[in-house]
Every structure is written in structure tokens, then in C-alpha cells.
Amino acid sequence: MFDKIGLAISFSPTGKALLSEAARLKNLFNSQLVLIHIGDKTDANESLLFSMVEETGINKNGVQIIWDNGDPATAIIKHGEESQIDLLIAGALEKERMLKFYFGSVARKIMREFHASSLILKSPSLTPHPFKKFIVSGDYSARGEKTIRSAFNFALKEGAEEFTIVRDFYIPGLTSTIAENKSPLELKDVVDELKGEEEEKMQLFVKELALKRMEVSITCIYGKEGWEESNYARSHQADIFAVPGPERKTRFIDKLFPHDVEYAFEKLPSNLLIIR
């Protein structure tokens, strides 16, 4: 599934924890591991990095290490593409401080711009555990289908216990239209009917995907698209929330006025798997 896993690594407690997580996933997917470090390649740094690698139980000769300087996000993304990494792992805070959010942190740039899939870990652990609870954003597009299939295969490998596809949808102007013509009770009926239709479509969709060997739950939520799914993943304490990567390049205006997957980028509901 992921033949080459990349990790943006630093010399910090979080860096060690991320390395442990990457090592676990390397073994899970039987992948190659590429470490990208932005900093000076000195004997001391190299030695430190090798000892970190060995502590996780990986043979240092089985790991490719890339050293570079400059803007971390740009360098990581560039090397990730050149090395044909198909899953890039990075750590991130749940929420960046304001200026950093708008003007870019390393993890947020990776989320938005990396060409392939990325896994953003909120709280990496030195003793990592398998991800047991997967919540996946559901939409009917080809990207949505790919996201669900990829997340499902990941979940199977992890022996996950729960796999839920969540779809949020919103009808602008519905409240005012109903308010003019019907009582509040009927607005609820209309929303319930719409949710029922959406759930029916979702069930047909999941049936077409023919996902076997694990039960798949479906939830449809009426509310702000992107935010409701993210909030669902947060409130249900997902281990992984999987989303399709943004369809087009994110601009500053998309951060000022977030929509869709930007809500998940703005405040991570859980570990985030972005499928591209």
C-alpha cells in the first residue's frame, strides 16, 4: 500500500516518538523508510540520528537519510517528491498560534501541498500502538472513493475495531425557506428526510465499494460541510481521521475563510491521514 514512507525528523523528544511511529508503520507496510532532516550534516548530528534509528530497532543501513538546509517545509516537500515517497509522516500541534497558522507551519504546509499522502500525528508515542478507530470523510467523487479504499486497507492491516464513514451536507437557505412556509416541527422532518436520502445513497455507495472483512458504519450529518465531519472525529475520539487532499491549491483566502478540509487542518481533530 505505501511502498515508501518518509519522515520529517528533528532532534527532539517528539522527533524520537515520530521515529518510533514511522518504524512501526514501516514494518506494518513492509516499506522503505526515508528520513528527511533539515539541518547541518555534521558527524555529531549523523551519529545522533543513527543512534535514534537504532533505538527503534531499525537497521541504520536499511534507512535512507536526506540532509538539507533552508525552509523546512519547502525542502521536505521537494525531497518527498524527488524520492517518490508515497506516505509522508509529520508531527503537528492540534492548533497553531494565529500568525503561524495563517503564514504557514511545516506540518500545515505539508498537509496542503505535499503531492502524495501524508499522515500527521498529533501525539506520537515512544511506544506506539496500532490505530483501532478509523473515521473517514465520505464523498462520492473519485477522490472520495480512493480515500475510503486506502483508509480501509490501512484499517485492515491495523486490525481496526471500528471503521466509520461520515458524510456531512448542508442546504443553504433551507431554514429561511422552511420558516416562511412551515412550522418548526416540519423543518426537522425535512432535515430528517434529507438525512435519510443521503444515508440511502451512502449505503449504495459503500455497497458498490464492496469493502469486505470488516464492518463499515455510516453516519450522515446535516451541518457545515467539512466542520461537522471533523467535529465528529474529534468527539468520537478517532485514532485516525482520513480525508481526501484538497482539490486545488490552498490560498491565503482559504485559511481566512476555511471550508471543507481546511477545518481539519485548522484544528486537528485527531491524527490526520490525507490521501492523494
Added chain:
Amino acid sequence: MLAAAKLLGEIFSKFKQPAIIGEILAGIILGPTVLGMFAPNIFELLFPSKSEIKIALDGITNIAVVLLLLVSGLEVDLSIVFRHRKVAASTSIIGIIVPFGLGFCIAYLFPDVLGLLAYKDRLVFSLFIGTAIAISSLPVIAKILMDLKLFKTQIGFIIIAAAMLNDLIGWFIFSVILGMIGANAHGLTFSETLLYTIIFITLLLVFGRKLINKLIPMIQEKLSFPGSILNFILILGFLSAAFTEYLGIHSILGAFIMGIAIGDSTHLTERTREIIHQFITNIFAPLFFVSIGMRANFITHFDIGIVAIFLALALIGKVAGCGIGARLGGMKKNEALAVGAGMSSSGAMGIIIGLLALQFGLIHETLFVGLVIMALFTSIFSAPMMTYFLKKKEKNTFKALLKETNIIYCSDDGKVEILTKLTLLAEQELKIDHQQILEKVLSREKMLPTGIANFLAVPHAKLKMKNPFVAIAINTNGVDFEAADGLPSKIIILLLTPEDNNELQLQLLSEIASNFKNKEEVEKLLTLKKTDDLLATLRNQSK
């Protein structure tokens, strides 16, 4: 006023027409047009012409306008606007420029035709006429989309996004025009007023929005519901309205922008929105629209020429303008025209603009009556226009895909023979080798059987094709498609859809399943021996 508005509003709603027409009609009846003409004593008793009564009524009207714009702003969803920004911007901007330009030119070049009151106001007057023609009504558009079941479609979202942007730009322009006629003062020049307004809007939408988003959950959870949140929203709305009024850009802009900032909150529950809408729609909106009907004598001030000019400008300007914009944004021709038709309704917004212009002395009653009629006419007729343009596009429903030549009877055939015959029909129409189709269908069948219930099976596949295809085989003996209810399948519907359009396949599968939910109706279908009878029954069922 409220009683008359509710009575007539309810009557019009029952006939599936906008309640606003009934409410305005109530005002026309209660006002100088009818009551004032035929029972002037009663009219004077009910609505004395003493100035303090008039001031009080104007006060209620102004509060109603602020509240109407506040809830209008609540409905603007910035995330939808930004999601569809390319097409929405193109549709909206060109959809404003064209009708605005048309309205402006006609008013500027022929001011006497439209009855300009003072020649020195020609520029402002023309700007106003342009805006009145260019504005759209988001609530009317939303209702049309709901009635036409388009609101969950791509075209529906684009129309809504364009309408939202149209509102934002339109109200800003109108407020600027009001600023130009020097409604303010405090020593601010027009440029200063404009600058402060832009700063205010930017700060409110960028930072104010985030602060409101943090406050709303605290209020909803910790204070009494719904009173506290209602108060909070109205307080903010009035404060913002007062601020822009102070700046000299009418209170409507402040209320509208604050509505957007509040409505964008992810924590504002549907229940809260509902309550605000009910409160304003059932009390203030009817009062406002009745007062509109009472503003002028709709008979003596009716001028067919002016009404015709406004209608022509609105229809040509909006349909053509928004249609061109949508086309440039990448939509197909009929869809673009449907977008234009949808955006042509000006509804309450057009009426509000007319009222404010009348209050500021920009126009006289005849023009006001013309604008009100234009707003009502476009609100009523934009839906049928949209339906007309979309009918040509409506090829992707189960009903539209049914064809007599694609229905066969084959009671002696087994599963594979039936599928072979159906794929041969597909080959004739799609020009794709039937073996290729059959392989895909059988492969899908192997993955998961397609027998449903009530004697129905829907074998299907996705192919490299442009348009979906449906063919039906009737086998009254039944064939085993492993249906969940264990019944053999007697109606086998082959469904082929483009491989890059999952949603279309889901929509058609869902439609087919719901058309065959009733077992008795299915059994009746199976008694029909002729393809034309079957086709007619299926088409009627689909309705």
C-alpha cells in the same frame, strides 16, 4: 396590518406562491389603493396622517428592514462561496455588471422616461436604477431551488454561491450610493466614509467572525436558551447597523455584514437560526411588506411603460448577464441560462431598495410601484423559466432514460441470456462492443448480486461513456439474481453510467429502487404485455 398580512400570506402560500405577494397585496388593500379610495374615513381612522403616527410606522419599517437584512446575512455561507468561487465570482460579477450597466445607461441617457425628479441627481439616480436591476433575492432563489429539487445539485450550489456574492456586492454598492447622497455627516468625506466602511467590513469578517464563533457556544451552553442567543444576535445586528448608519452608509449594510459574520459560525445551531427566522418572518417581515403596499396608490401610480422597461431590463440584464457569467465560469449553455433565470428574481431585496430610494427622495411613487411589480413578477416567473431551461438538460433521470425500444420481453431466458440481450441493446445505442459491456456487468454481478426486492434486479456497470443508459427486460417466470427477499427477479433493469460520475450512478440506483418499492404496483406492471403500456406506466410511476 399583521392580521391582513398573515391572512393573505397564508392564502398565497397554500397556492405555492411566495407569501410576500399576499403580504404586499394586504398593504395595497389596506392602503390608499383600495381602502383609501373606497373608504377614506376608515382609512384615516386606522392610519391617521398625523406626523407622529407616520414617524412611528416608519420606525417599525426601518427596524424591520434592518432585521430582514440581518437574517439575509445569516443565510450567506462563505464556505460555499469560496468552494465555488470561480464560477460564483464569474456569474455574480458579470451578473451584476450587465444588468447594472443596462439600468444605468437607460436611466442616464433617458432620465425623463423614468421620471427623474431633479436633473442634478442624474448620476446617483442612474446608479440606483442600475443597482435595483442588478440585485437578486437569496431567499426567493433558495425557495425556487428547493421546489425544483435542485438544492443538492451542483447547479443549485453554484446559483446559491453566486446569489450570496451578488447580495454582498449589491448591498455594498447600494450603501455607497446612499453615502453619495450625503446621508451622513460627522465631517467625513465620501472617500473617508468608503474607506472606514471597507475597514469595518474587513475587520468584522476576518476577526469579528472568529470572536463571535467563540462567544456563541458559550452563550448557547451557559445562558438561557433561546433568549440569550437571540438577544446576542439582535444586539450585534443593531450595533453594527447603528455603526454603518453613523458612518453615513445606511444601517442595512451593517446589519447584513453582521448577519454574515454570525451566520458563518460553526456553532450556530439550526434551531437558533429557525427561531430567529420565525421571529422575523412572522412579525417584522409581514409588517414591512404591508407597509410597502401602503406606501403608494398602486392604481394611480401604475405606469405600464415603466413596468415594462424594468421587466425588460431585469429579464434581459440578469438572465443574459448571469448566464454569460456562468458560461464563462464553465457551465453548459442551458445550465448557464437556468442560472441566469434563477438569479433574475429580486424579491424582497428589490423592494427594500425601492423603499429606501423613495425615502431618500431619489424616486417618485410611480417608479417605486414599477420596482415592486418588477420584484414580484421576477419572483414568480424565475422558477418556470428555470424549469424550461433545465428541462432540456433533464436527461439524467430514470424517467428521461426510458425508451420503448429498450424494453424487451424474454420469459424463456436465463440470467446470462437476458444480460446478453440487454447489452446488445446498449451496444446499438452506445457503440461499445457488447462483450465488453457484458464482461463488466458480469464482473460486477460476481462481486455482489444485484437482486433487490419486489422482483427487481438492477445489474449495472460503469463504462467510458458520456451519458447513462437504461434497458429493461421482463421475465414473468423470474430469474435468480440472489435478491435479499429470496424472490426471483422478473424486472431486470440494466443500468450503465459514466465511470467518472459516481454520484449519477447512486442517484439513478436510488431512484430506481424507490420507484419499485411498492410490491403491488410491481405486480401490476408484470401483467402488462405491451411495451408502450409498460413505458407509460413506468413514466407515470416515476412522477
